[in-house]
Amino acid sequence: AAKAAGRNRVRLFTADLRTAAQRRATFAAELREAIAADELVLHYQPVMHLPTRRCSGVEALVRWQHPSRGLLPPAAFLPVAAQHDLLTPIACWVLGSATRQAVAWREAGMHLVTAVNISASHFSTGTLVRDVQGALAASGLPPEQLVLELTETSLAEDVDRAAAQFAELRRSGVEVSIDDFGSGLSSLGQLVSLPTGILKIDNSLVSFPEGRRSEAAAAIAAVVALGRACGVRSLAEGVETAEQLELAAELGCTFAQGFHIAHPMPAGELAGWLAARPGLFPLPVAG
Ligand code: C2E
Ligand code: MG
Ligand code: MG
Numbered sequence: 082a083a084k085a086a087g088r089n090r091v092r093l094f095t096a097d098l099r100t101a102a103q104r105r106a107t108f109a110a111e112l113r114e115a116i117a118a119d120e121l122v123l124h125y126q127p128v129m130h131l132p133t134r135r136c137s138g139v140e141a142l143v144r145w146q147h148p149s150r151g152l153l154p155p156a157a158f159l160p161v162a163a164q165h166d167l168l169t170p171i172a173c174w175v176l177g178s179a180t181r182q183a184v185a186w187r188e189a190g191m192h193l194v195t196a197v198n199i200s201a202s203h204f205s206t207g208t209l210v211r212d213v214q215g216a217l218a219a220s221g222l223p224p225e226q227l228v229l230e231l232t233e234t235s236l237a238e239d240v241d242r243a244a245a246q247f248a249e250l251r252r253s254g255v256e257v258s259i260d261d262f263g264s265g266l267s268s269l270g271q272l273v274s275l276p277t278g279i280l281k282i283d284n285s286l287v288s289f290p291e292g293r294r295s296e297a298a299a300a301i302a303a304v305v306a307l308g309r310a311c312g313v314r315s316l317a318e319g320v321e322t323a324e325q326l327e328l329a330a331e332l333g334c335t336f337a338q339g340f341h342i343a344h345p346m347p348a349g350e351l352a353g354w355l356a357a358r359p360g361l362f363p364l365p366v367a368g
């Protein structure tokens with residue numbers, strides 16, 4: 082009887098595994114179709130330039146408007162995308178959509194630098210530079226209005242190759258930033274070996290817990306100083322309170338981003354958000 086029960090358990094277990102694998106495969110197939118069917122959407126989070134207190138740009142953050150599951154955050158589908166070689170197709174969709182939107186804002190008189198998140202795997206496919214230049218050419222966006230954000234230590238596997246691509250992108254006028262700096266995913270080695278323009282200081286340093294202000298300040302100041310010494314500007318991520326915003330400004334961060342300034346929003350809401358805050362309105366395009 083015990084044996085039979087054991088066998089049953091095994092059978093149940095494999096059945097569970099199969100359905101889980103099938104569910105993942107179905108989800109991946111749906112995602113593949115979603116890219117083609119334009120079910121992905123970008124939400125944009127304003128970035129504040131601290132010396133002028135103006136909105137200088139936005140970060141494009143991908144979501145999936147799933148037909149039955151609703152609006153899915155990146156954490157719900159990017160891991161599946163990574164397992165099914167869909168990160169590069171998604172990045173190409175994101176680059177196309179974000180650059181077209183940036184041109185539309187530019188034509189409406191809004192001078193916004195758009196930041197796009199890039200996965201480390203895009204560096205190893207070797208198509209990143211071509212894909213970025215393709216999106217710029219197709220949209221007509223000046224390269225100076227695009228920033229590529231990169232996290233992940235996997236770059237360390239082929240740092241020379243990544244550095245060559247960073248350099249080529251920056252030569253063409255596109256800025257490159259290291260995302261989540263100080264989170265443990267990024268390292269000082271990246272800063273030393275990669276030609277970077279912006280360090281995005283991770284939420285974990287910026288949104289300090291009660292009573293830990295001076296410790297957080299020391300950590301942020303260290304990153305800002307390190308950046309300065311390397312000719313790199315700093316952006317404080319995850320600013321959730323007025324106190325955190327003032328601290329970032331005081332410590333010499335060039336930019337800030339976070340829920341205290343604005344949550345990520347659909348493209349169509351940005352003009353209204355800015356119009357309601359005249360002091361934040363981005364500087365008009367020169368000329
Ligand atoms: P990230 O690039 O570090 O983006 C910042 C994340 O923090 C966003 O989450 C944003 O909504 C959230 N956030 C912004 N301000 C605050 C704040 O004040 N407090 C807190 N607690 N959170 C804040 P989201 O949109 O869920 O994105 C999560 C991550 O997914 C991103 O982290 C990025 O690594 C990745 N991601 C997003 N879009 C893309 C994309 O198009 N391609 C790739 N490869 N990755 C993406
Ligand atoms: Mg980012
Ligand atoms: Mg980040």
Ligand code: MG
Pocket residue numbers: 261283284318
């Ligand atoms: Mg982060």
